[in-house]
Amino acid sequence: MAKQTTILIVEDEHILVDMYADRFRAEGWKVYTAASRDEGLKLTKQKKPDIILLDILLFDGHGIEFLQRKKQDPIIADIPVVVFSNLEDPQTKKEALELGTKEYLLKTDYTPQELVAKVKSYLK
Amino acid sequence: MLFDSVIYILLVVNALLGVAVLFRDSKQKVNQLFAGFVILVNLWIFSNFLENEPDIVGVERLGLFLRLDFALALFVFLLWFYFCKTFVQLSHSPFFDFVLGRTLLFLSGALALLSLLGSFILTDITFQDNIIAFKQGVLWPMYALLLLILTLGGLFYLLWGRIQTKQEKHILKQQQIELILLGFLLSAGNAVFINLFLQTFYTITLEISRFGLYGMTFLVGFTAYAVIRKRLLGIRIILTQLLVAVIGILLLINVFSSENSLEYTWKTFLLVTFLVAGYLLIKSVLNEIKQKEELQQTYKKLKELDEAKSEFVSIASHQLRTPLTAIKGYISMLLEGTYGKLSAKQEKPIDNIYESNERLIHLVNDLLNISRIESGRIKVEWQKAKLQEVVQSVIDELQIKTKEKKLKLSLEKPILLPSFNMDPAKIRNIVLNIIDNAIRYTAEGSITVTLSAQPENRNLPTTSALIKIQDTGEGMGQQELQHLFESFSRGRTGTKMWTEGAGLGLYIAKQFVNMHKGRIWAKSAGKGKGSTFFVQIPVQ
Numbered sequence: 001m002a003k004q005t006t007i008l009i010v011e012d013e014h015i016l017v018d019m020y021a022d023r024f025r026a027e028g029w030k031v032y033t034a035a036s037r038d039e040g041l042k043l044t045k046q047k048k049p050d051i052i053l054l055d056i057l058l059f060d061g062h063g064i065e066f067l068q069r070k071k072q073d074p075i076i077a078d079i080p081v082v083v084f085s086n087l088e089d090p091q092t093k094k095e096a097l098e099l100g101t102k103e104y105l106l107k108t109d110y111t112p113q114e115l116v117a118k119v120k121s122y123l124k
Numbered sequence: 125m126l127f128d129s130v131i132y133i134l135l136v137v138n139a140l141l142g143v144a145v146l147f148r149d150s151k152q153k154v155n156q157l158f159a160g161f162v163i164l165v166n167l168w169i170f171s172n173f174l175e176n177e178p179d180i181v182g183v184e185r186l187g188l189f190l191r192l193d194f195a196l197a198l199f200v201f202l203l204w205f206y207f208c209k210t211f212v213q214l215s216h217s218p219f220f221d222f223v224l225g226r227t228l229l230f231l232s233g234a235l236a237l238l239s240l241l242g243s244f245i246l247t248d249i250t251f252q253d254n255i256i257a258f259k260q261g262v263l264w265p266m267y268a269l270l271l272l273i274l275t276l277g278g279l280f281y282l283l284w285g286r287i288q289t290k291q292e293k294h295i296l297k298q299q300q301i302e303l304i305l306l307g308f309l310l311s312a313g314n315a316v317f318i319n320l321f322l323q324t325f326y327t328i329t330l331e332i333s334r335f336g337l338y339g340m341t342f343l344v345g346f347t348a349y350a351v352i353r354k355r356l357l358g359i360r361i362i363l364t365q366l367l368v369a370v371i372g373i374l375l376l377i378n379v380f381s382s383e384n385s386l387e388y389t390w391k392t393f394l395l396v397t398f399l400v401a402g403y404l405l406i407k408s409v410l411n412e413i414k415q416k417e418e419l420q421q422t423y424k425k426l427k428e429l430d431e432a433k434s435e436f437v438s439i440a441s442h443q444l445r446t447p448l449t450a451i452k453g454y455i456s457m458l459l460e461g462t463y464g465k466l467s468a469k470q471e472k473p474i475d476n477i478y479e480s481n482e483r484l485i486h487l488v489n490d491l492l493n494i495s496r497i498e499s500g501r502i503k504v505e506w507q508k509a510k511l512q513e514v515v516q517s518v519i520d521e522l523q524i525k526t527k528e529k530k531l532k533l534s535l536e537k538p539i540l541l542p543s544f545n546m547d548p549a550k551i552r553n554i555v556l557n558i559i560d561n562a563i564r565y566t567a568e569g570s571i572t573v574t575l576s577a578q579p580e581n582r583n584l585p586t587t588s589a590l591i592k593i594q595d596t597g598e599g600m601g602q603q604e605l606q607h608l609f610e611s612f613s614r615g616r617t618g619t620k621m622w623t624e625g626a627g628l629g630l631y632i633a634k635q636f637v638n639m640h641k642g643r644i645w646a647k648s649a650g651k652g653k654g655s656t657f658f659v660q661i662p663v664q
Binding site for chain 1 (some may be wrong): 439
């Protein structure tokens with residue numbers, strides 16, 4: 001039996017969390033969600049998802065801090081991350097890519113279906 | 125008697141300046157150090173005065189006051205050193221500061237004690253011909269060296285502070301340091317002139333030689349002014365005022381030296397003319413300084429407003445995009461059937477909502493881009509890319525839209541240009557805006573895109589790439605062509621056709637082309653005869 005793909009969505013806007021979670025579940029994926037940076041890090045260590053979808057502006061901190069702390073932890077450092085944000089800031093994008101993010105995507109550029117396709121491409 | 129009065133006046137003036145500084149803010153360490161410095165300077169000046177006054181202190185005590193003079197000099201310059209260091213706010217590591225402070229204090233204290241109690245600094249003290257004299261003791265070089273280190277150390281901190289404040293554009297602090305430096309130079313210059321130059325080449329009286337030390341009042345005065353005043357006038361205006369005052373005083377003295385009424389009248393006329401000219405000069409310099417300060421204030425406010433605007437636009441764009449993302453996402457999932465199949469009747473209106481939402485997203489993107497372009501916050505992200513791939517991706521994206529309008533969109537005679545440095549995202553944006561424009565203003569027919577290398581002669585190296593986008597649309601008149609790339613310009617055709625769009629796309633395209641040091645222009649044979657857009661990008 002093929003292992004179920006797992007994804008962790010770190011996003012504090014519940015409307016968007018529900019939307020993306022619905023779409024990934026429709027693909028047959030196991031979806032975990034976290035509404036804050038710290039909860040995201042905790043779940044990453046506990047569940048070790050196959051991939052993480054990370055927002056940048058979180059209510060308890062910055063997504064960049066999440067990436068920095070994840071990188072420092074050898075247990076979870078290698079889990080791929082795709083940053084998905086509406087913050088179009090070149091400096092933040094540069095920092096995120098330097099910290100090992102697979103890609104920095106603007107939310108309004110992608111429908112959930114297009115996002116699923118993008119995320120799948122990083123798992124191949 | 126006159127000379128004796130001078131010292132008492134100076135002591136009072138110095139004391140008042142010290143009190144004024146302390147009164148301004150007694151909790152500030154700088155102010156406390158300055159007050160201490162002034163107290164020591166006064167004690168030093170008075171001690172220096174008394175060492176040659178046997179009638180006041182008695183002959184047997186002259187030597188004591190001489191030793192006190194030399195001991196106090198060390199503490200005066202020790203406090204000068206600390207004052208300068210504290211004023212410019214230069215601190216090293218706590219350990220270094222501790223060691224430096226304790227070492228200098230120890231050395232100063234030790235040498236001051238030796239000056240007071242032994243013959244290591246001063247020896248063979250005598251009072252002859254109404255002047256006290258001495259010979260240099262065995263530790264005199266060490267004394268002189270420490271004094272030099274403390275003096276130059278303080279000067280070093282001031283000069284360092286002057287450089288730092290100039291780099292960081294702290295105008296007030298810079299002016300304060302300049303004033304203190306000016307006071308130092310005047311004091312030092314005065315001392316060197318009187319005690320070195322005049323005493324070496326001329327015979328001067330004791331009273332005149334004392335003025336070498338009295339010049340410390342320059343340092344006290346300028347430093348007090350620098351510390352007290354919130355707004356400083358700047359050295360140039362102060363020197364101008366000083367110069368006018370000095371010349372005015374000399375001219376006044378000259379008036380009183382007149383020998384007859386004609387000379388008196390003429391010299392008075394000269395004095396009055398000079399004072400009027402001096403007043404006008406100072407007033408014009410003050411006005412210039414005031415205008416400069418106002419400009420600097422305005423610039424500062426504009427910069428703050430610009431940063432606030434950028435931050436607002438960034439936050440507003442982010443906040444606007446969040447609900448737009450939700451609408452886009454849910455609508456697309458409804459259309460996709462994630463929540464169950466839609467009826468044919470439901471599909472069309474929901475599709476319209478999706479399209480309207482996409483327009484809103486593009487508008488937000490365009491407004492954000494314009495804000496960034498106008499505040500200079502957009503940068504080119506150079507990377508090697510193939511122009512054909514960038515253009516093809518735009519054509520692929522817009523095929524659905526052109527098919528809906530039954531238009532033909534194609535890339536004709538594609539040529540393989542080598543990869544060259546560009547910002548692919550911005551080039552994509554340029555091509556997308558032009559083709560999107562063409563789709564809007566073309567009711568029927570086609571939109572043809574061609575790429576070519578410039579110059580066309582293949583034997584010559586390629587210097588630029590040319591993108592040509594030709595449509596069979598409404599065309600434009602000369603008037604429209606002139607204003608085409610301005611923001612919020614849609615022309616009459618745009619208004620007539622009730623075309624969507626705010627007229628920002630071509631303006632943004634032009635800005636992006638400019639960032640690549642390229643050219644963008646358009647041609648049209650007239651109304652109803654289509655348009656052709658050209659984008660030339662240098663190949664680097």
